[in-house]
Amino acid sequence: xxxxxxxxxxxxxxxxxxxxxxxxxxxxxxxxxxxxxxxxxxxxxxxxxxxxxxxxxxxxxxxxxxxxxxxxxxxxxxxxxxxxxxxxxxxxxxxxxxxxxxxxxxxxxxxxxxxxxxxxxxxxxxxxxxxxxxxxxxxxxxxxxxxxxxxxxxxxxxxxxxxxxxxxxxxxxxxxxxxxxxxxxxxxxxxxxxxxxxxxxxxxxx
Ligand code: 5GP
Numbered sequence: 001x002x003x004x005x006x007x008x009x010x011x012x013x014x015x016x017x018x019x020x021x022x023x024x025x026x027x028x029x030x031x032x033x034x035x036x037x038x039x040x041x042x043x044x045x046x047x048x049x050x051x052x053x054x055x056x057x058x059x060x061x062x063x064x065x066x067x068x069x070x071x072x073x074x075x076x077x078x079x080x081x082x083x084x085x086x087x088x089x090x091x092x093x094x095x096x097x098x099x100x101x102x103x104x105x106x107x108x109x110x111x112x113x114x115x116x117x118x119x120x121x122x123x124x125x126x127x128x129x130x131x132x133x134x135x136x137x138x139x140x141x142x143x144x145x146x147x148x149x150x151x152x153x154x155x156x157x158x159x160x161x162x163x164x165x166x167x168x169x170x171x172x173x174x175x176x177x178x179x180x181x182x183x184x185x186x187x188x189x190x191x192x193x194x195x196x197x198x199x200x201x202x203x204x205x206x
Pocket of ligand 1: 106107
């Protein structure tokens with residue numbers, strides 16, 4: 001029988017801005033050369049320093065809605081009055097090549113991914129308290145007080161849904177949070193249920 005290549009892991013990270021998702025994902029990319037990052041499309045304005053095609057694909061609402069009609073997204077959500085979505089084709093292409101794909105998306109999106117791709121690994125990252133999250137957001141100086149209040153409110157709502165995730169990382173200490181994320185990916189890579197190709201190989205070696 002011809003070996004079947006194992007698909008990569010679809011790893012979904014959610015959590016409020018300021019939780020450290022970006023830094024943790026970057027650390028995963030350094031630790032696992034096989035990890036790729038899915039670049040989302042959004043209709044929000046770029047923040048200072050953000051680049052089109054690197055941080056997001058920035059687009060208009062009408063272009064986004066056209067792509068929605070064409071079912072070009074694995075998932076999408078309207079967050080803080082702006083659309084955010086994960087272009088589908090690119091993600092599926094990488095997974096089929098055995099590469100891992102990281103998505104950094106909100107909970108509405110994570111649940112859509114779960115419905116479409118039940119084998120995904122969903123991780124929620126959160127600072128240890130609302131006060132600490134508020135402090136981190138204010139120290140970034142990237143959002144107005146109104147936006148910060150919206151983010152804090154949304155986080156409180158999202159936390160009700162934590163049980164829908166596979167893993168929770170409480171980011172009190174960044175290096176510990178990174179260790180936990182690495183451990184999760186290592187364990188998921190070893191799950192027998194995912195390893196058709198490796199199972200065949202080991203059976204042939206005995
Ligand atoms: P920000 O505007 O701070 O970059 O992101 C705001 C929120 O949108 C975050 O919770 C982030 O995880 C979420 N987000 C970013 N990209 C996507 C996406 O492609 N899909 C969904 N559903 N949420 C996203």
